[in-house]
Amino acid sequence: MTxxxxxxxxxxxxxxxxxxxxxVNGVSFDLARGETLGILGESGSGKSVTLRSILRLHPxxxxxxxxxxxLEGDEILDMAPRALSDLRGQRVSMIFQEPATxxxxxxxxxxxxxxxVRRHTGKSETESMKRAKDLLEMVRIPSPAQRLKxxxxxxxxxxxxxxxxxxxxxxxPTLLLADEPTTALDATVQIQVLLLIRELQREFNLGVIFVxxxxxxxxxxxxxxxxxxxxxxxEMAPVERMVDAPQHPYSRGLxxxxxxDGMRGQRLxxxxxxPPDLAEVPSGCSFAPRCKFVRPDxxxxxxxxxxxxxxxxxxxxxxx
Amino acid sequence: MxxxxxxxxxxxxxxxxxxxxxxRKHFPVAGGLFxxxxxxxxxxxxxxxxxxxxxxxxxxxxxxxxxxxxxRLLIRLLKPDKGTMVLDGDPVDxxxxxxxxxxxxxxxxxxxxxxASLNPRLTIxxxxxxxxxxxxxxxxxxxERVRDLLSKVGLDPANYATRYPHELSGGQRQRVxxxxxxxxxxxLIILDEAVSALDKSVEAQVLNMLVDLKTELxxxxxxxxxxxxxxxxxxxxxxxxxxxxxxxxxxxEAIYGNPQHPYTRALLSARPSxxxxxxxxxxxxxxxxPNPIDPPSGCRFRTRCPFAEDVCARVEPPLADAQFQxxxxxxxxxxxxxxxxxxx
Ligand SMILES: Nc1ncnc2c1ncn2[C@@H]1O[C@H](COP(=O)(O)OP(=O)(O)OP(=O)(O)O)[C@@H](O)[C@H]1O
Ligand SMILES: Nc1ncnc2c1ncn2[C@@H]1O[C@H](COP(=O)(O)OP(=O)(O)OP(=O)(O)O)[C@@H](O)[C@H]1O
Ligand code: SF4
Ligand code: SF4
Ligand SMILES: [Mg+2]
Ligand SMILES: [Mg+2]
Numbered sequence: 001m002t003x004x005x006x007x008x009x010x011x012x013x014x015x016x017x018x019x020x021x022x023x024v025n026g027v028s029f030d031l032a033r034g035e036t037l038g039i040l041g042e043s044g045s046g047k048s049v050t051l052r053s054i055l056r057l058h059p060x061x062x063x064x065x066x067x068x069x070x071l072e073g074d075e076i077l078d079m080a081p082r083a084l085s086d087l088r089g090q091r092v093s094m095i096f097q098e099p100a101t102x103x104x105x106x107x108x109x110x111x112x113x114x115x116x117v118r119r120h121t122g123k124s125e126t127e128s129m130k131r132a133k134d135l136l137e138m139v140r141i142p143s144p145a146q147r148l149k150x151x152x153x154x155x156x157x158x159x160x161x162x163x164x165x166x167x168x169x170x171x172x173p174t175l176l177l178a179d180e181p182t183t184a185l186d187a188t189v190q191i192q193v194l195l196l197i198r199e200l201q202r203e204f205n206l207g208v209i210f211v212x213x214x215x216x217x218x219x220x221x222x223x224x225x226x227x228x229x230x231x232x233x234x235e236m237a238p239v240e241r242m243v244d245a246p247q248h249p250y251s252r253g254l255x256x257x258x259x260x261d262g263m264r265g266q267r268l269x270x271x272x273x274x275p276p277d278l279a280e281v282p283s284g285c286s287f288a289p290r291c292k293f294v295r296p297d298x299x300x301x302x303x304x305x306x307x308x309x310x311x312x313x314x315x316x317x318x319x320x
Numbered sequence: 321m322x323x324x325x326x327x328x329x330x331x332x333x334x335x336x337x338x339x340x341x342x343x344r345k346h347f348p349v350a351g352g353l354f355x356x357x358x359x360x361x362x363x364x365x366x367x368x369x370x371x372x373x374x375x376x377x378x379x380x381x382x383x384x385x386x387x388x389x390x391x392r393l394l395i396r397l398l399k400p401d402k403g404t405m406v407l408d409g410d411p412v413d414x415x416x417x418x419x420x421x422x423x424x425x426x427x428x429x430x431x432x433x434x435x436a437s438l439n440p441r442l443t444i445x446x447x448x449x450x451x452x453x454x455x456x457x458x459x460x461x462x463x464e465r466v467r468d469l470l471s472k473v474g475l476d477p478a479n480y481a482t483r484y485p486h487e488l489s490g491g492q493r494q495r496v497x498x499x500x501x502x503x504x505x506x507x508l509i510i511l512d513e514a515v516s517a518l519d520k521s522v523e524a525q526v527l528n529m530l531v532d533l534k535t536e537l538x539x540x541x542x543x544x545x546x547x548x549x550x551x552x553x554x555x556x557x558x559x560x561x562x563x564x565x566x567x568x569x570x571x572x573e574a575i576y577g578n579p580q581h582p583y584t585r586a587l588l589s590a591r592p593s594x595x596x597x598x599x600x601x602x603x604x605x606x607x608x609x610p611n612p613i614d615p616p617s618g619c620r621f622r623t624r625c626p627f628a629e630d631v632c633a634r635v636e637p638p639l640a641d642a643q644f645q646x647x648x649x650x651x652x653x654x655x656x657x658x659x660x661x662x663x664x
Contacts (some may be wrong), residue, residue: 188586
């Protein structure tokens with residue numbers, strides 16, 4: 001498999017008059033065409049910031065970044081406005097938790113998808129509307145011809161989410177970025193949308209980065225899982241490895257503290273304390289204040305992300 | 321009556337702590353062009369339940385099915401359109417019973433949004449002392465109680481009493497909310513998505529604490545959550561709701577081990593797999609839950625139910641006893657007219 005996306009040593013810092021947030025502190029990973037990478041982590045760990053960096057969606061004047069993000073060889077962090085707009089419109093699409101932000105409330109779903117198709121392919125209005133209908137059919141929206149005429153607020157949450165996926169795929173992207181797209185959905189609807197994303201990913205051989213805080217969701221969709229903590233990837237492994245034998249103390253704690261079938265009556269394992277403040281760049285392992293294995297060399301330097309076997313990397317002094 | 325000592329048990333262990341019968345809450349909402357017509361959201365419809373002393377009753381169901389409305393009815397933040405409640409033998413808000421104020425002392429609630437439910441201008445100690453002081457506890461004793469409450473929820477009083485809500489993490493704020501719910505020594509605590517906003521590692525800390533407090537203080541819980549795994553972990557009995565109605569109710573082992581209602585089955589098998597070798601291959605049911613305005617006639621689940629037949633649209637299935645649990649489905653009612661039901 002060739003890597004379509006290479007992220008190297010990505011740092012993202014937000015500077016506002018009253019505070020500085022070191023949101024992403026040295027993230028590196030690769031993604032192959034047709035592969036789904038799940039990024040798992042708790043609130044504030046930098047998942048969304050990492051994802052949005054790939055589309056350069058941060059407010060330019062308040063954001064400092066460094067590192068490299070290459071898509072099919074092109075450096076995204078150096079792109080001029082014209083190339084950026086091609087990137088966003090034709091090569092990479094994003095879906096997120098709240099579809100309301102993807103659609104304009106005053107236009108119908110059909111108008112909005114057709115307009116996107118027209119802009120990117122130069123097709124006629126009729127042809128674009130036909131393509132919009134095919135797209136709604138593709139995301140399994142019942143009676144798509146009628147649904148084209150619906151306004152966003154006239155659709156249920158699950159339908160809007162499908163329509164957003166249709167919009168995202170309307171320009172034939174090669175890379176799909178998904179930021180918690182099923183988190184706000186009901187259980188019986190969430191599984192439908194997860195299965196849809198999985199099917200479309202296979203059908204179009206998409207590269208997918210799927211951000212979530214829900215381990216079950218990550219397990220359903222991912223080939224590999226990366227665990228983030230305080231702006232860093234602390235572990236990256238194929239999904240089976242991550243579930244069977246997580247190595248980083250934080251990944252282990254996260255998996256052990258997630259309640260699932262058959263834990264009734266057992267005391268839950270929990271990680272004491274809370275994630276660190278991101279105002280300072282830590283000089284050692286960010287997890288050290290909560291880690292029960294902490295030792296002196298954990299805090300003198302930031303542990304490196306080391307391969308412990310093929311495709312399994314861990315950022316911890318204990319990993320070997 | 322001294323409202324600040326723990327309440328003595330009245331009717332003995334067999335008498336339900338809380339009994340609600342025929343609760344109904346409909347919300348009128350503006351509908352149609354220019355909002356002239358009035359439609360009705362049937363948020364909770366003729367729902368009856370009992371909470372046994374010392375148990376944890378879990379409540380699950382999808383968004384909008386009426387879980388929070390039930391919670392608000394049970395502590396009378398909402399007045400029911402219909403229905404009665406009895407707390408340990410005393411009718412609530414009736415001539416010979418107890419007042420709504422007394423109910424709200426014995427029954428407390430913790431919400432999901434830990435930030436919105438704390439006053440940002442009060443320190444944690446002030447927040448926790450507020451209710452006991454309002455009930456007449458002298459200042460020195462109230463301070464003592466605040467220290468005790470903070471220790472109970474695992475926050476060092478010396479470190480946290482003088483902080484403001486914004487100086488706490490989400491998990492710490494939720495601990496404070498739980499401490500506040502404990503301040504008047506209640507018997508029943510209703511936890512409405514109380515751990516849902518917390519990160520998993522912190523959620524586990526709070527769940528462990530809830531288990532400990534329950535034993536230590538002899539509490540009873542109603543635990544509402546959309547997280548089926550957490551409900552299974554914590555509950556003794558589980559109540560499953562769909563569009564304002566109970567569809568299944570029974571011991572946790574029966575509901576999770578042998579669910580009878582088609583909706584319960586679908587809900588449970590919609591849980592993402594935690595094992596990459598056993599991924600889900602097919603969604604158990606299609607479509608979204610319908611709007612609670614004008615719910616389907618008969619069985620409200622019929623529009624998504626793979627077993628729906630004519631009778632399901634005509635007749636509302638009663639919540640009837642099955643083997644270990646109660647189920648509202650015509651397939652379980654002998655002689656209902658459903659082809660899968662036993663003959664009467
Ligand atoms: N535009 C911004 N300006 C300032 N700070 C920001 C901005 N965007 C994100 N942050 C901060 O960066 C940190 C990482 O945020 P991010 O949104 O990536 O977290 P996340 O892992 O996606 O969390 P969640 O699960 O809550 O979505 C947080 O502390 C957040 O407050
Ligand atoms: N004050 C109100 N006015 C009008 N409608 C209301 C009101 N409160 C609740 N509803 C409606 O009643 C129904 C039940 O709402 P409720 O909040 O009880 O659901 P829930 O099961 O708690 O959902 P969730 O899982 O999203 O918290 C919903 O359709 C909701 O929109
Ligand atoms: S580097 Fe040290 S503190 Fe960090 S996770 Fe490993 S053992 Fe714990
Ligand atoms: S009553 Fe009918 S529609 Fe309702 S759950 Fe049973 S079979 Fe399905
Ligand atoms: Mg995010
Ligand atoms: Mg609710």
